[in-house]
Amino acid sequence: xxxxxxxxxxxxxxxxxxxxxxxxxxxxxxxxxxxxxxxxxxxxxxxxxxxxxxxxxxxxxxxxxxxxxxxxxxxxxxxxxxxxxxxxxxxxxxxxxxxxxxxxxxxxxxxxxxxxxxxxxxxxx
Amino acid sequence: xxxxxxxxxxxxxxxxxxxxxxxxxxxxxxxxxxxxxxxxxxxxxxxxxxxxxxxxxxxxxxxxxxxxxxxxxxxxxxxxxxxxxxxxxxxxxxxxxxxxxxxxxxxxxxxxxxxxxxxxxxxxxxxxxxxxxxxxxxx
Numbered sequence: 001x002x003x004x005x006x007x008x009x010x011x012x013x014x015x016x017x018x019x020x021x022x023x024x025x026x027x028x029x030x031x032x033x034x035x036x037x038x039x040x041x042x043x044x045x046x047x048x049x050x051x052x053x054x055x056x057x058x059x060x061x062x063x064x065x066x067x068x069x070x071x072x073x074x075x076x077x078x079x080x081x082x083x084x085x086x087x088x089x090x091x092x093x094x095x096x097x098x099x100x101x102x103x104x105x106x107x108x109x110x111x112x113x114x115x116x117x118x119x120x121x122x123x124x125x
Numbered sequence: 126x127x128x129x130x131x132x133x134x135x136x137x138x139x140x141x142x143x144x145x146x147x148x149x150x151x152x153x154x155x156x157x158x159x160x161x162x163x164x165x166x167x168x169x170x171x172x173x174x175x176x177x178x179x180x181x182x183x184x185x186x187x188x189x190x191x192x193x194x195x196x197x198x199x200x201x202x203x204x205x206x207x208x209x210x211x212x213x214x215x216x217x218x219x220x221x222x223x224x225x226x227x228x229x230x231x232x233x234x235x236x237x238x239x240x241x242x243x244x245x246x247x248x249x250x251x252x253x254x255x256x257x258x259x260x261x262x263x264x
Contacts, residue, residue: 015129018133021250022129026188028243029140029190030188030190032236033178033179036188092238092242103252106253110256110257110260
């Protein structure tokens with residue numbers, strides 16, 4: 001039996017969210033690093049629309065995280081409202097808001113997984 | 126690439142470490158804000174500065190933050206006329222550290238704020254990992 005579409009979608013969603021969480025964590029950790037450019041992921045809808053996109057490498061030193069799922073989401077430079085004198089474009093408040101978004105949406109996705117699972121189990125038992 | 130949420134924990138950990146080193150240096154500066162030299166005319170305590178660098182962790186493929194250098198501020202020392210001070214030179218002038226309390230306090234607040242943000246990231250990724258594990262609970 002193939003996996004129900006909703007479960008697949010929820011799994012993709014959590015993958016996308018955790019990939020975004022990594023970028024947000026990197027931004028926050030580097031909030032005071034000179035010359036650091038804040039990054040963000042392409043929106044989830046953009047990932048869904050295009051069947052296959054590969055990660056853009058804007059620097060020869062960029063490595064593609066191989067092997068697992070969410071290499072498909074493109075890393076983009078986030079539209080920072082300002083860049084400090086040291087060349088850092090991290091806006092920590094904005095990052096905290098994004099962190100809250102990720103938390104909420106991740107909870108949503110895991111709850112959907114749970115509910116779908118319960119539905120399947122109620123049909124089986 | 127390993128589990129993204131665990132990578133998040135590692136990144137937040139590196140941020141916490143970097144900011145705590147920064148806080149340590151700030152506290153050294155504040156503690157030594159009045160430390161003069163031992164001998165007449167000697168240089169006093171020199172303000173220390175911290176700079177960060179973003180390094181790519183090759184096993185995780187994510188940017189961690191680390192301390193690049195703990196350097197010395199080459200701003201000029203403050204000079205005060207205090208002939209009774211043991212560190213005073215022949216003319217009665219004492220060199221005081223180039224530590225500006227206001228700058229240090231502002232720096233401390235910023236380090237504090239960034240530390241808290243990193244802590245929040247760590248808390249959240251632990252929570253999200255917990256939620257995922259909890260999916261097994263009612264399976």
